[in-house]
């Protein structure tokens with residue numbers, strides 16, 4: 001029986017990959033938050049969107065310095081995802097709290113998270129006001145992935161990327177039932 005859904009409609013569009021979204025302040029201090037609302041929107045040129053609550057510190061930083069990076073974790077970083085998704089960089093050094101190592105990006109001032117398995121570096125070119133969020137459109141300047149987890153740019157079963165179902169529920173992409181026809 002079909003039942004109308006009035007709240008949390010977004011759950012119907014999950015699971016979505018949970019990743020770390022890194023950003024940086026003008027004074028060079030970086031931040032990281034957990035994020036799941038994101039999508040590619042163009043392949044040529046490569047453009048992605050990340051959706052960030054207006055009240056998040058990350059939103060302030062992306063507007064200020066116009067850069068962000070998508071850092072793709074695997075299962076080992078689950079605890080860090082929750083820390084970065086439940087605390088704010090306004091009052092917490094989340095790299096320290098979540099024990100995440102930073103490394104330099106190829107084309108941005110924004111740092112990357114060394115323990116991740118894939119990265120997409122973006123320059124902000126457009127911001128859309130969308131309800132409680134900003135949809136940040138980023139031109140992809142550089143992307144890379146660990147070939148132990150991504151073959152020809154596609155995930156292998158070893159990747160075990162966390163997929164957010166909503167609330168505090170996570171499942172993992174294993175790829176072993178993702179067969180070609």
Ligand SMILES: Cc1cc2nc3c(=O)[nH]c(=O)nc-3n(C[C@H](O)[C@H](O)[C@H](O)COP(=O)(O)O)c2cc1C
Pocket residue numbers: 018031032033034035036037038051052053055056057058059081082084085086087088089090133164
């Ligand atoms: C798995 C997961 C996914 C999340 N996805 C988003 C998201 O897509 N957009 C968003 O604005 N907040 C999302 N959050 C919440 C932010 O990570 C959270 O508000 C964070 O404290 C913001 O940090 P900041 O103030 O340092 O920017 C998510 C949290 C978790 C745990």
